Amino acid sequence: MFALAVFLAPAVAAAAPHPKPAAIVPPKELGSFGKWVAATHGVGAARLCYAFTRTDGQDPITGSGPVLSVTDRANGRNQVAISGGPLYAKGAGAMVAVGTTSLDFYTSGHDAFARDGQATVAAFERGATAELRPPGAKARPLTFSLTGFSAAHAAIRKACPAK
Numbered sequence: 001m002f003a004l005a006v007f008l009a010p011a012v013a014a015a016a017p018h019p020k021p022a023a024i025v026p027p028k029e030l031g032s033f034g035k036w037v038a039a040t041h042g043v044g045a046a047r048l049c050y051a052f053t054r055t056d057g058q059d060p061i062t063g064s065g066p067v068l069s070v071t072d073r074a075n076g077r078n079q080v081a082i083s084g085g086p087l088y089a090k091g092a093g094a095m096v097a098v099g100t101t102s103l104d105f106y107t108s109g110h111d112a113f114a115r116d117g118q119a120t121v122a123a124f125e126r127g128a129t130a131e132l133r134p135p136g137a138k139a140r141p142l143t144f145s146l147t148g149f150s151a152a153h154a155a156i157r158k159a160c161p162a163k
Contacts, residue, residue, distance in 0.1 A: 026041075027039045027040065027041040028040050028041070030049075030152075030155045030156065030159055031152075031155055032148075033051075033148035033149075033151035033152040033155065034145070034147035034148020034149070034151070034152075035053045035144075035145040035146075035147045035148050036051050036052065036053045036147075036148040036149050036151075036152035037051065037052055037053070037152065038050070038051045038152040038153075038155040038156050038159075039051075039052075040156075040159050040160065045074050047073070047074070047160060048071055048072065048073040048160065049071070049072045049073070049156035049157075049159045049160035050069050050070065050071040050072070050156060051069065051070050051149070051152035051153055051155070051156050052067050052068065052069040052070075053067070053068050053069075053144055053145060053148075053149075054066065054067055054068075054144075055067075055068070055142045055143060055144055056143050056144065056145060064084070065084065066082055066083065066084040066085045066132075066142050067082070067083045067084055068080075068081075068082050068130060068144040069081050069082075069083065070117075070121060070124070070153060070156070072156050072157065072160045073160065074160075074163055077117070077118075077162060078114075078117030078118050078120070078121045079113075079114075079117055080113065080114035080117045080120045080121065081111060081112065081113050081114070082096075082105070082111065082112040082113075082132055082142070082144075083110070083111050084110055084111070085110055085111065085112060085132060085134065085142060086110065086134050086139060086140075087109065087110055088107035088108070088109065088110070088112070088134065088135070089135070092107050092134075092135050093105065093106055093107060093135065094106075094107055094112045094132060094133065094134050094135060095132075095133045096112075096114070096120070096130050096131065096132050096133070097130070097131045097133060098123040098124060098126070098127035098129070098130050098131075098146070099123070099126070099127050099128070101123045101127070103115075103116070103119065103120050103123060104116070105132075112132065112134075121153065124146050124149050124153075125149065125150050125153070127146045128145075128146055128147070129143050129144065129145055129146055130143070130144045130146055131143045131144075132144075
């Protein structure tokens with residue numbers, strides 16, 4: 001009898017109903033604001049809200065290029081990142097200029113992150129463009145429009161209020 005139970009156990013387990021995986025919640029667009037798009041992703045404590053724009057020099061064929069984003073989540077506000085930029089040397093830093101304000105960013109691979117998100121967002125609120133100035137004599141700056149940033153940022157603040 002024991003041998004029959006061991007033999008049938010895998011077949012019974014395979015026939016038993018399996019729980020359905022959790023539904024995947026796609027991003028929800030909050031709106032387009034000038035050159036910026038605001039959206040949310042996830043639910044509950046895992047929900048994040050973000051606003052993003054692409055560089056003015058995006059690839060004309062693929063429509064892709066570096067992305068500047070600001071993310072708010074339950075455990076962090078004003079997380080500013082530039083994704084898909086040039087490959088940075090290990091330990092390299094980068095500067096982002098907004099008007100006469102210079103903002104310090106740290107880098108990892110092809111990405112750069114604001115050291116002070118609050119100061120960066122405040123500069124974005126007042127500026128017209130943000131220009132990433134990668135280190136190196138041959139590095140090309142990347143320019144991002146800030147047109148619509150204030151409205152996009154207000155939309156994510158409303159969708160993900162501070163706790």
